[in-house]
Amino acid sequence: MSASRKEATGEFSEGSFWPIMTAIFFGAFLSVLAISSINVAIPVLMNHFQAELSTVKWTLTGFMLANGIIAPVTGYLVDKLSAKYLYIWALIGFTVSCALCAVAWSMEALIVFRLLQGLFSGLILPVTMTIIYQVIPRERQAFASSMWSLSTVLAPALGPTLSGWLIQSLSWQWVFWMNLPFGIAAVLAAWKLLPHYRLSEPKRFDSSSFALVITCSSFLLIAFSEIDQWGWGSWKTVGLLAAGMLLLLAFIWRERSAAEPLLDLSVFSNRRFAMCLIVSSVLGMSLYSGSYLTPVFLQTIQNASAMEAGLVMLPASIAMAVFIPIAGKLYGRVGPARLVLTGLLLMGIGTLAMSRLTVDTPHSYVIGWMIVRNIGVALGIVPVSNAGMEQIARQMTAHASSASNWVRQASASLAIGLFTSLLSTRLMVHVAERAPQAPDKDAELQAYTMAINDVTLLAAIIVFAVLPFLWVLRRRKEPATIPSDQALVHK
Numbered sequence: 001m002s003a004s005r006k007e008a009t010g011e012f013s014e015g016s017f018w019p020i021m022t023a024i025f026f027g028a029f030l031s032v033l034a035i036s037s038i039n040v041a042i043p044v045l046m047n048h049f050q051a052e053l054s055t056v057k058w059t060l061t062g063f064m065l066a067n068g069i070i071a072p073v074t075g076y077l078v079d080k081l082s083a084k085y086l087y088i089w090a091l092i093g094f095t096v097s098c099a100l101c102a103v104a105w106s107m108e109a110l111i112v113f114r115l116l117q118g119l120f121s122g123l124i125l126p127v128t129m130t131i132i133y134q135v136i137p138r139e140r141q142a143f144a145s146s147m148w149s150l151s152t153v154l155a156p157a158l159g160p161t162l163s164g165w166l167i168q169s170l171s172w173q174w175v176f177w178m179n180l181p182f183g184i185a186a187v188l189a190a191w192k193l194l195p196h197y198r199l200s201e202p203k204r205f206d207s208s209s210f211a212l213v214i215t216c217s218s219f220l221l222i223a224f225s226e227i228d229q230w231g232w233g234s235w236k237t238v239g240l241l242a243a244g245m246l247l248l249l250a251f252i253w254r255e256r257s258a259a260e261p262l263l264d265l266s267v268f269s270n271r272r273f274a275m276c277l278i279v280s281s282v283l284g285m286s287l288y289s290g291s292y293l294t295p296v297f298l299q300t301i302q303n304a305s306a307m308e309a310g311l312v313m314l315p316a317s318i319a320m321a322v323f324i325p326i327a328g329k330l331y332g333r334v335g336p337a338r339l340v341l342t343g344l345l346l347m348g349i350g351t352l353a354m355s356r357l358t359v360d361t362p363h364s365y366v367i368g369w370m371i372v373r374n375i376g377v378a379l380g381i382v383p384v385s386n387a388g389m390e391q392i393a394r395q396m397t398a399h400a401s402s403a404s405n406w407v408r409q410a411s412a413s414l415a416i417g418l419f420t421s422l423l424s425t426r427l428m429v430h431v432a433e434r435a436p437q438a439p440d441k442d443a444e445l446q447a448y449t450m451a452i453n454d455v456t457l458l459a460a461i462i463v464f465a466v467l468p469f470l471w472v473l474r475r476r477k478e479p480a481t482i483p484s485d486q487a488l489v490h491k
Helices: 003-008 014-036 037-051 058-081 083-102 107-135 140-171 179-193 205-228 235-257 265-269 271-301 305-351 362-387 394-433 441-465 465-475
Strands: none
Touching: 003 083, 003 179, 014 058, 014 140, 014 179, 014 362, 037 058, 037 107, 037 140, 058 083, 058 107, 058 205, 058 394, 083 107, 083 179, 107 140, 107 179, 140 305, 140 362, 179 305, 205 394, 205 441, 235 265, 265 271, 271 305, 271 362, 271 394, 271 441, 271 465, 305 394, 305 441, 305 465, 394 441, 441 465
């Protein structure tokens, strides 16, 4: 058996593990960095382009929209181009779009270039996950998945601080220029270190399915993103959600009946994969509460600067970065059920503690409980993702990772819209409760703090609510294997 054929069937030398992980680490890091680094630049962009927040917000919303739209077609593109070449083209497109963002001459141009950046970024995460489950041997997949997750954790931990420093020292354009050397390095690493293989033959492109999934994803993601502005009862929200759901049902029917589906939804027939995706998506929604609400509390209530808020959040990010590889190492020894249960309990307890904030809560309290919460995230989300993916036959992992990224992107957009909308609603309730009192700054801060606590409590309840789903992790089943004649390798 040739070296290339061994790589495609998972029987490659130990020495190829780290080169492959190095190649995909760069891309995953860049893809997530593009999301987190723009946040601190929004006030600067508003001032530079003399634009309203509702317009500038589309530099983030548009990116996430494009990210979610492209996700369902990743499986088809992997089959068509191969994982290696799709990854390289996505990295090239991402790097070029970063340069275009840096030279944007208007707010409209920047939004268009961010949409383009989001499309290429939306290919990177699912294709890197696909490479892990197609190339890495099963006994090392949990650790590989943890290292992949580590790259996606480091980016939001370092992104805001690095971007803030670049904006303060140079200009907002460097939020995008800084990606260029990393993007070029990622392209060279992927070209040199990744094997070229293909596990299934290219299929006919289904334009009808593509139109359906693009339209339904756009409708749903726009509705989720704008719920906080439009409200749940708005005709725009209701109309987009209804149309999006109808088109989604039409897409599901089309894919289930097509001889060559654009996105093979048969992966959801694996009960463990489906349950694990539900758990990881719901946990991801809860995770957004901490990453979104804690900086709001520190900066709005306690008047901390962006840099100070980043430093308060940093220990928890470091703790998560430390425990993610540990979770990968422990996975093979104790199995996913115990790890995920421990992670959920820590995450739930930490989130619950963060729902008891006061205006004068010391930073040490926030740091301590965020560390507990993020250790829970590391022990919970990474193993549950691997537990689902390891059940999928290798030739189907491109479609499984594509579907996973699609669902998670939708749940992330829903989480942002839900928590923002709920925060606004609860703030009005608590302000009204204090109307008889003398209106002063302290009462306003207390109302804001209580609203944040209400939303965080909901996030804690969400974590504990998924505990019953863990029964599916108690049984371990060998994933389907690929006959040797299905491993198509091209040098």
